[in-house]
Amino acid sequence: MxxxxxxxxxxxxxxxxxxxxFGVAQAxxxxxxxxxxxxxxxxxERPNRYVLLVRWNSLEAHTQGFRGSPQYQQWKALLHHFYDPFPTVEHYRxxxxxxS
Structure with a gap:
C-alpha cells in the first residue's frame, strides 16, 4: 500500500x-x-492549509492510472485554481x- x-x-x-x-472531485x-x-x-492553526491523504495499492495507480486518466483532467479543472502555491505531493510506504 x-x-x-x-x-x-x-x-x-x-x-x-x-x-x-472537493466534495465533487472526490467522486x-x-x-x-x-x-x-x-x-x-x-x-x-492555518485554516487555509489542508492535507490530502490517499491510499493506493501501488505508486503506478496514482502516477500513471489517475494522472493519466480523463478523471484527472476534471479533478484539475475543479481544484487546481484554488492552490497558492501549487501543492507538494509525496508518496510513502x-x-x-x-x-490491523
Whole structure:
C-alpha cells in the first residue's frame, strides 16, 4: 500500500469554495483502479492549509492510472485554481503500523 500525501495551501478566503469543489472531485478519484481510500484534513492553526491523504495499492495507480486518466483532467479543472502555491505531493510506504 502506498500513501500519497499532498499539502494543499488554498488561497485565503476561498476555503468554503474549495471544500465544495472537493466534495465533487472526490467522486472522480474513487473510480480509479488501485484507489483504496482518502481523507482531507484541515489545519487548525492555518485554516487555509489542508492535507490530502490517499491510499493506493501501488505508486503506478496514482502516477500513471489517475494522472493519466480523463478523471484527472476534471479533478484539475475543479481544484487546481484554488492552490497558492501549487501543492507538494509525496508518496510513502509503511515501515511500522498499529493498524490491523
Amino acid at each position: 502506498i500513501l500519497e500525501v499532498a499539502h494543499l495551501d488554498v488561497t485565503p478566503g476561498r476555503e468554503a469554495d474549495f471544500e465544495s469543489a 472522480l478519484i474513487s473510480t480509479i483502479d488501485g484507489y483504496l481510500e482518502h481523507e482531507l484534513q484541515r489545519c487548525l 509503511a515501515v511500522e503500523s498499529s493498524r
